[in-house]
Amino acid sequence: MASLALRNLSRNRRRTLxxxxxxxxxxxxxxxxxxxxxxxxxxxxxxxxxxxxxxQIADPNLLDGRAEGFAYLIDPVRxxxxxxLVRAERGVVGTTAQLSLSGLLAVRRTTAVVRAVxxxxxxxxxxxxxxxxxxxxLRPGDVGAVLVGRTLAEELxLRPGDxxxxxxTTVAGAFNVSPLEVVGIFRFSSAEVxxxxxxxxxxxxxxxxxxxGVDRVVVRLDRLGRTxxxxxxxxARLRAAGLALExxxxxxxxxxxxxxxxxxxxxxxxxxxxxxxxxxxxxxQILTLSFLERTREVGTIRALGTRRDEVFRLFVxxxxxxxxxxxxxxxxxxxxxxxxxxxxxxxxxxPGTVEAVALGVDLTPAVVGxxxxxxxxxxxxxxxxxxxxxxxxxVADALRAV
Amino acid sequence: xxxxxxxxVKGAPVLEGRALTKFYTLGKERVRALDRVDFTAVQGxxxxxxxxxxxxxxxxxxxxxxxxxxxxxxxxxxxQPTGSLPERALAALRREKIGLVFQTFNLIPVLSAAENVEYxxxxxxxxxxxxxxxxxxxxAEVGLADLARRRPDELSGGQRQxxxxxxxxxxxxxIVLADEPTANLDSATGTQIMELLRGLNGEHCVTFxxxxxxxxxxxxxxxxxxIRDGRIVGEERRGEPRPx
Ligand SMILES: Nc1ncnc2c1ncn2[C@@H]1O[C@H](COP(=O)(O)OP(=O)(O)OP(=O)(O)O)[C@@H](O)[C@H]1O
Ligand SMILES: [Mg+2]
Numbered sequence: 001m002a003s004l005a006l007r008n009l010s011r012n013r014r015r016t017l018x019x020x021x022x023x024x025x026x027x028x029x030x031x032x033x034x035x036x037x038x039x040x041x042x043x044x045x046x047x048x049x050x051x052x053x054x055x056q057i058a059d060p061n062l063l064d065g066r067a068e069g070f071a072y073l074i075d076p077v078r079x080x081x082x083x084x085l086v087r088a089e090r091g092v093v094g095t096t097a098q099l100s101l102s103g104l105l106a107v108r109r110t111t112a113v114v115r116a117v118x119x120x121x122x123x124x125x126x127x128x129x130x131x132x133x134x135x136x137x138l139r140p141g142d143v144g145a146v147l148v149g150r151t152l153a154e155e156l157x158l159r160p161g162d163x164x165x166x167x168x169t170t171v172a173g174a175f176n177v178s179p180l181e182v183v184g185i186f187r188f189s190s191a192e193v194x195x196x197x198x199x200x201x202x203x204x205x206x207x208x209x210x211x212x213g214v215d216r217v218v219v220r221l222d223r224l225g226r227t228x229x230x231x232x233x234x235x236a237r238l239r240a241a242g243l244a245l246e247x248x249x250x251x252x253x254x255x256x257x258x259x260x261x262x263x264x265x266x267x268x269x270x271x272x273x274x275x276x277x278x279x280x281x282x283x284x285q286i287l288t289l290s291f292l293e294r295t296r297e298v299g300t301i302r303a304l305g306t307r308r309d310e311v312f313r314l315f316v317x318x319x320x321x322x323x324x325x326x327x328x329x330x331x332x333x334x335x336x337x338x339x340x341x342x343x344x345x346x347x348x349x350x351p352g353t354v355e356a357v358a359l360g361v362d363l364t365p366a367v368v369g370x371x372x373x374x375x376x377x378x379x380x381x382x383x384x385x386x387x388x389x390x391x392x393x394x395v396a397d398a399l400r401a402v
Numbered sequence: 403x404x405x406x407x408x409x410x411v412k413g414a415p416v417l418e419g420r421a422l423t424k425f426y427t428l429g430k431e432r433v434r435a436l437d438r439v440d441f442t443a444v445q446g447x448x449x450x451x452x453x454x455x456x457x458x459x460x461x462x463x464x465x466x467x468x469x470x471x472x473x474x475x476x477x478x479x480x481x482q483p484t485g486s487l488p489e490r491a492l493a494a495l496r497r498e499k500i501g502l503v504f505q506t507f508n509l510i511p512v513l514s515a516a517e518n519v520e521y522x523x524x525x526x527x528x529x530x531x532x533x534x535x536x537x538x539x540x541x542a543e544v545g546l547a548d549l550a551r552r553r554p555d556e557l558s559g560g561q562r563q564x565x566x567x568x569x570x571x572x573x574x575x576x577i578v579l580a581d582e583p584t585a586n587l588d589s590a591t592g593t594q595i596m597e598l599l600r601g602l603n604g605e606h607c608v609t610f611x612x613x614x615x616x617x618x619x620x621x622x623x624x625x626x627x628x629i630r631d632g633r634i635v636g637e638e639r640r641g642e643p644r645p646x
Contacts, residue, residue, distance in 0.1 A: 303502050
């Protein structure tokens with residue numbers, strides 16, 4: 001019976017090839033697009049983790065943007081406690097601490113409000129030196145040094161070697177001002193960050209705020225996939241240690257990533273739905289015609305004692321074979337196209353990343369499996385209605401059909 | 403014409419039609435295609451139902467073959483009324499106990515001759531080895547042992563009808579019903595098919611009901627019913643047919 005369904009596909013080769021071709025096209029197309037989306041997502045994930053680390057541990061009020069005063073600061077004792085507790089977790093590559101502050105940057109007669117991120121230079125976990133396009137990065141031992149974004153540097157006419165002043169309020173509430181040397185200019189994917197954010201050594205930030213605390217501990221893990229399990233485990237450890245700190249994962253920390261990821265999901269969902277609704281209706285048309293042409297044959301096999309449900313299954317099996325054929329060809333075509341794409345390597349800069357990369361397609365099991373499954377299912381599904389109709393005709397009427 | 407005898411070992415009635423009436427509605431009109439027809443086929447019978455076009459032959463055959471239901475009256479198979487049986491049970495009776503031969507052969511074009519003959523055995527879930535054996539036997543019986551692998555479109559009309567006869571016989575049904583089996587064949591080929599059916603009746607006591615408007619079929623009949631305007635208007639027992 002399964003082989004009869006398969007052989008039925010050979011009746012009208014041109015029509016079978018047409019329908020299988022449409023299924024294959026839909027499958028191949030969505031495979032390539034899904035692969036492209038996955039590659040982009042992976043790149044953006046990577047750059048997001050470059051920017052935020054895998055995890056950040058901080059006071060919940062700070063993370064939620066509700067912080068008042070400096071109550072959120074983590075003193076050295078607690079910082080050591082946190083770092084030790086984190087390093088005990090599997091997959092942790094390293095930790096570093098940061099302290100950010102808002103300040104007024106003054107150069108000559110111009111001022112700008114900036115957010116200065118105090119980082120440990122060359123910490124091996126998360127430093128921003130690889131963003132530097134002019135001058136040099138921050139070095140251990142640097143104190144009065146700053147990395148300025150490209151946009152801000154242009155606006156203020158800053159070059160490496162220039163000096164500027166940064167004013168901020170100390171933890172105790174006093175004004176404090178300190179000179180800084182611009183050692184490097186960094187670029188970033190977002191002009192907003194390039195304008196409003198500068199990087200200073202952690203030691204400088206602590207000096208300016210007159211504190212020995214930090215505001216967050218950044219954790220780097222060996223694998224991206226470990227992020228969420230590690231976050232849960234570390235969160236539990238923090239609670240057990242009685243520390244009122246919270247763990248945030250990189251995807252939550254980056255509103256940009258969250259938005260983009262949701263957009264990708266939507267884009268892909270929409271595309272797959274559109275392609276397969278189209279495939280479904282085209283194949284539905286073809287199969288309806290194909291089954292209708294065989295009304296008399298349905299009459300014959302039913303007269304010979306084939307039951308309604310057997311006829312139904314025969315036709316749905318035919319749709320399934322068609323889907324397997326089209327889906328198989330589609331996967332092969334999609335893989336070929338992807339490899340071609342990856343080989344050619346068109347340069348492209350995904351949104352939110354710093355470097356242009358080769359436009360490519362990631363071939364994960366999901367990238368191949370989803371389009372294949374959906375194309376096979378939608379083809380089989382498009383056989384259901386015409387198959388049902390084929391079983392509704394009375395045997396005598398079907399036999400009389402031409 | 404082949405010298406042969408009918409099956410003389412008569413058994414119980416296989417198929418009975420009691421007061422079979424069938425209406426068709428065509429637009430506003432109600433056509434009475436069959437009018438209180440009584441019919442009995444006893445095991446081993448070779449019955450020909452003869453009548454002009456539109457007289458209700460196919461209608462009667464469809465009712466007897468359990469592929470259509472009468473408007474009034476009852477069809478009994480092996481003495482059991484079938485009117486209240488659900489569709490599944492009728493399908494089971496058709497695949498196990500009834501063989502059908504059509505005017506237009508109605509073979510499945512994508513299957514070979516042997517596979518067409520095998521088809522009913524797949525429906526009855528006959529084991530593979532037995533299927534092979536039965537197909538081989540019955541194809542030999544209809545003289546097509548050498549053409550088993552051919553597709554229907556590689557066969558002549560007469561050969562196709564032989565495949566159809568083999569398909570009807572392969573399940574060893576209680577009765578074989580044929581609707582104008584010679585109408586799409588030239589007269590010489592038609593004669594061969596009728597001789598084949600006659601031979602099967604004589605040698606294996608297969609029960610046949612053949613409906614036709616072809617007078618050339620009548621000499622093969624053991625019993626001839628004449629149908630006109632949906633009524634049986636004559637019955638003739640012929641016994642041993644005359645040699646040609
Ligand atoms: N499905 C149907 N709808 C309406 N009328 C029908 C239908 N089937 C048969 N009839 C009518 O019933 C009558 C008997 O038809 P039937 O097919 O049984 O005749 P027949 O003897 O087999 O004819 P033929 O030799 O042409 O095959 C005819 O008048 C025919 O027009
Ligand atoms: Mg007829």
